[in-house]
Amino acid sequence: MQRNGSTASSGRGGRVYAVLQQAIVDQALPPGTKLPEDSIGAQFGVSRTIVRAALQRLAADGLVDMQVKRTATVARPSLEEARSVFEVRRCLEREVARLVAEKWNDGFATSLAAHLSEEQQAAHGGDSKATIRLAAEFHVKLAGMSGNPLLARYVAEVVSRCSLILSVFGRPHQSECAIEEHRAIIEALAAGDAARAATSMEHHVALVERRGVGGEAPAEPDIGEILARYLPLAPIASV
Amino acid sequence: MQRNGSTASSGRGGRVYAVLQQAIVDQALPPGTKLPEDSIGAQFGVSRTIVRAALQRLAADGLVDMQVKRTATVARPSLEEARSVFEVRRCLEREVARLVAEKWNDGFATSLAAHLSEEQQAAHGGDSKATIRLAAEFHVKLAGMSGNPLLARYVAEVVSRCSLILSVFGRPHQSECAIEEHRAIIEALAAGDAARAATSMEHHVALVERRGVGGEAPAEPDIGEILARYLPLAPIASV
DNA sequence: TCGCGCAATCAAGTATACAAGACTGGGTGG
DNA sequence: CCACCCAGTCTTGTATACTTGATTGCGCGA
Known part of the structure; x- marks a missing residue:
């Protein structure tokens, strides 16, 4: 690694960045949430x-x-944006698969096997937060193995955005049945079959997209519908 | 277009950004040049x-x-970095070719034809600065036609970096014989042949890479060698 | 004569002050 | 009763002051 690259640049600013990013992709801060500079600064004990x-x-x-x-607010990706992101992601991750297959070694195998078992554990334990996070990390880890830092940075970016997108368009509690797809990708990589790995990856990303954005209606901030679901419960409730 | 996207965000900051970027990719500011915040601010009449x-x-x-x-300094890409950038660029532009071929229409044709003739004029007139700039703009323009703003942003970024890379590793006065390659890409696109367009693009990017980074020695800041060439002229010269 | 350490200078990191544009609520007119 | 407008408040945009870490040039010692 050379220079500081993509990670937190200067100490404190990097910390704020990292925490906010994690909070956003974890959906702890849902799209539309206001992010006022001074209150955040107070929270972290830094200035605006x-x-x-x-x-x-x-x-x-x-x-x-x-x-x-x-x-500033947490972004609320449009359906169009979502498609753009997935389109680029498919293209990038296909390349990742190709490259990792070329460079495959035992270190990769053990690292990914460990990751996969973590994923299974989280899924088995019903920890959906961890499951989602680990699924994203799988892709980032793989991209890191490509040996191409720029590719890894782009993949990390699109994966983050995909998490956000799923939080807008995805069905709420759908289980991440992606683990088997991850395993298939790893198997293709281990077999040194770059073409199959690329295909598996492309297929997997396409499935993630379908699960997330699918044929679904935009699920836009349709205020009327959303409020309608709350009205029976709290006709003139506070907030 | 939605939101502010990749272009200059807030008025003044965007202006500084745009000017510096142009200066860097034009090689008016060679790699390693110091960029002190306050003197730049004074130049533009803004604060640090x-x-x-x-x-x-x-x-x-x-x-x-x-x-x-x-x-801060103008980046001096390493050879490794250069390869990373070209690797990603090949992958992204291949996708651009695919997408533009799909969406091809007369507007694209006339726009690109006009661009090509500009390129030829600049090359004919011996304006190498303009030739380089137009070659880069060709790719950015094409990426914009993909209809995918994220893809376009990434392409713009890698193309900028490639300009910088060529300024470090490229032979100084090599003519940009890329115009014929651009024409070939356009022809494939116009024929609606996505596969051939993608191949042409990949070939073109590979050639640009070879011309720029080639089998060339790193041309690293090899102080000894560089100074050796100057010593006979100025044994203990100033600076 | 050359190398090393120290001190003065300079530039970046951060906080804060000030100005200006948005948001909110209430009041007034229709 | 509703809609619009206005004033107060809040939050951002920018400049600047202050602190701290780096850089450089000079003097001292070997």
Whole structure:
């Protein structure tokens, strides 16, 4: 590794960035959530300067919306954006599969096997938060194995955005049945079959997209529908 | 287009960013050039705050090196980095070719034809600066036609980095014989032959890489060798 | 004469102050 | 009764002050 690359640049700003990013992809901060600079700064014990830089990086990553003179918010990807992201992701991860198959070695095998078993454990334990996180990490880890730092950075970015997208468009509690697909990819890689690995990967990403964005209606901030579900319960409730 | 996307975000900062980026890819600011925040700010009539944001964006783009407590400099890509960038670029532009072939229409045809003739004019007129710039713009324009804003952003980024790379590793005065290759790509696209367009594009990018990075020795900041060429002229010269 | 350490200078990291544009609520007119 | 407008408040955009870490040039010792 050379230079600082994609990870947290200067100490404190990097910390704020990392925490916010994790919170967003974990859906702890749902799309549309306001991200005021000073309150975040107070939370972390830093000034707005730091928070601002972090928000700008997140905006560059597509995780945050920033408009002039407007409070930054967690991004709410449109359906169109979602398709763009998946299209690029498919292309990038296909390349990752090709490259990793070429470079395959025992270290990769053990690392991925360990990861897979973690995934299974989380899925078995019903820890959906961890399951989602591990699924994303699988792809990031694989991209790191490509030996191409730029490719890895792009994959990390699109994977993050996909998490956000799924939080907008995905069915709420759908189980991540992706583990078997991950296993298939690993098997193809282990067999040194770059073509099959690429195909498996492409298939997997396509399935993730279908599960997430599917033929589903936009599920846009359809205020009427959403409120209708709450009205019977709280006709004129607070907030 | 939605949101602000990749272009200059807030007015002034965007201006600084755009100018610096252009200067870097035009090689007006060669790799290693120091970019002190306050003198740049003075130049543009803005404070360090603005310049800093612009430098951070450029650093995220890989055009600028920023290390803690050290003056930012124009990035000096390593040979390894260069290969990474071209690898990703090949993959992305292949996808661009596929997509543009699918969406091909007369507007694209006339726009690209016009661009090609501009390129020829510049090459004919011996304006190598313009030739290089137009060659880069060709790829960015094509990526924009893919209809995928994220893909377009990534392509713009790798193309910028390639310009920088060529300024480090490329032979100085080599003519950009890429115009014929551009024509071949356009022809394949116009024929609606996505596969051939993708192949042409891949071939073209490979050739650009070979011309730029080639089998060439790293041309690293090999101080000994570089100084040896100067010593006979100025044994203990100033600087 | 050359190398090393120290001190002065410079630039980046961060906080904060100030100005200006958005949001909110209430009041007024239709 | 509703809609619109206005003022107060809040939050961002930018500049700047201050602190701390790096850089460089000079003087001292070998």
